Amino acid sequence: MTNRGPRTNRRRELAELAGQLGGIFTAAAARDLGLGSGALAHHTRTGTVERVGRGVYRLAGFPPSENDRLVAVAAALGDGAVASHETALKLYGVSDVAPSRLHFTMPRGRRYVSNPRPDVQIHTTTSPVPANEIVQHEGFRATSLPRSIVDSARTHTDPEQIIAATREGIRRGLLTERRLRQAAKNAPKRVRDLIESAISEAS
DSSP, X not given: OOOOHHHHXXXXXXXXXXXXXXXXXXXXXXXXXXXXXXXHHHHHHHTSEEEXXXXXEEETTSOOOTTHHHHHHHHHHOTTXXXXXXXXXXXXXXXXXXXXXXXXXEEGGGTTSOOSSTTEEEEEXXXXXXXXXXXXXXXXXXXXXXXXXXXHHHTTOOHHHHHHHHHHHHHTTSOOHHHHHHHHXXXXXXXXXXXXXXXXXXX
């Protein structure tokens, strides 16, 4: 049997890694597998990979998806990055929010991570987002609907959108009053009052 060599092995490993992220991978991940900037430049020229953002690429053969931007930013930010606030809220289709920036939450210890693009807003927390407040999507993670509603309320999303998201989320069985109150228990009084108002209107 012919030994295809380390280069083929590296490409296969990269394909396996990127396959878990909808074909998306970072230059850092490629470098860890022994594929440097020269190799990436070559593969970009030949069409084997496509550059989708600063330091972020997609393998040929993986079609673009509506969440490509989220996958690319999550890959660039690395571990701990969770799509949040209005960006996460929009994923659930329970309101008409149209965020102008992609919102991601990161542990405060990584607050100085390089912002991968100007249309990204990074929010920081003192600790990672708890696992029970995270929903796994293909290639990225997002906050749960209750957490997304509360985070959006914290950052002054239109109250009508908070009410709409609460009403529709309850109607569709995506959240309960108890879970929403639990998510808001440590929020400022302004936010808790808005959540209670939203629950009242949704009842």
